[in-house]
Amino acid sequence: MIEENDRILLCGRKREYFVTAGEGRFSTDKGILELSELVGKNAGDEIKTHLGDPFRIKIPRPTDFFSYAKRTGAPMLPKDIGLVIAYTGMNHKDRVLDAGTGSAIAAIYFGGIAESVVTWEQREEFASVCRKNINDAGLCNVEVKTGDVLEEKGVFDIVHHDLTITPEHIVHAFECLKPGGYLAAYTPFLEHTFTVIDTAEDLFTEVVCHETIGRELTRTKRGTRPSTRVCHSGYITVCRK
Structure with a gap:
């Protein structure tokens, strides 16, 4: 389960973002993501921007x-x-x-x-x-x-x-x-x-x-x-x- 301040990889259509779970917002060309929504989720779950575009959650690896x-x-x-x-x-x-x-x-x-x-x-x-x-x-x-x-x-x-x-x-x-x-x-x-x-x-x-x-x-x-x-x-x- 993802905790506050964990590093997360968010994967959308032809886009990836390396973010930190917790307070704040992250702006993309597909809309705004609420980073607090990551807390408590697991790898494979999704969150959506305010425009409804989905991003799948991955736990970062050394690569x-x-x-x-x-x-x-x-x-x-x-x-x-x-x-x-x-x-x-x-x-x-x-x-x-x-x-x-x-x-x-x-x-x-x-x-x-x-x-x-x-x-x-x-x-x-x-x-x-x-x-x-x-x-x-x-x-x-x-x-x-x-x-x-x-x-x-x-x-x-x-x-x-x-x-x-x-x-x-x-x-x-x-x-x-x-x-x-x-x-x-x-x-x-x-x-x-x-x-x-x-x-x-x-x-x-x-x-x-x-x-x-x-x-x-x-x-x-x-x-x-x-x-x-x-x-x-x-x-x-x-x-x-």
Whole structure:
């Protein structure tokens, strides 16, 4: 059941809106929605605008936060986050260290899977946005810390880095990991990727680098073909202690 201040996705004909249940009104091109009507309803229920147009209620998932949450920069793409989860075997028993929180999109995905997540963001103004996004996602197992991740002294099953990486970050990740644990480092440029690989090979038992590529299909009346949009997004190096 939806409670006051819950984040909700309202879906109409060719329109979606990311709103907060509670006081106030929300104006659309189909009329005005009373947000108080959301409280007490469930996923799949409908509310109508003052003009009678219906909107169906959906409970947001991490994919919706990628699309609609407030951003502090460009987040990792879902396909890249999925590779981190898949190649580290992230599960409900894991403690995860995440660095370079950004908009907290990766932390929100991880928080829905892992036992707990500690995520570090250097800039306080970004960290405040992260905390709000995580709170909107209804996650109480994700902690946002402000400062340099090199200050972290905990022990973790998985370390994930999405930041301007240095050899010190790789050494620190190794020290934070349990035996058998994984480091997954996302890097946008080959130069940063080489930093990860060259440092990790002297520490970890396994080091594998993946170029992340994905391409959608475009289907029209003329036919179907791969999208012409750029399919490369970066590199993920997965290292096992």
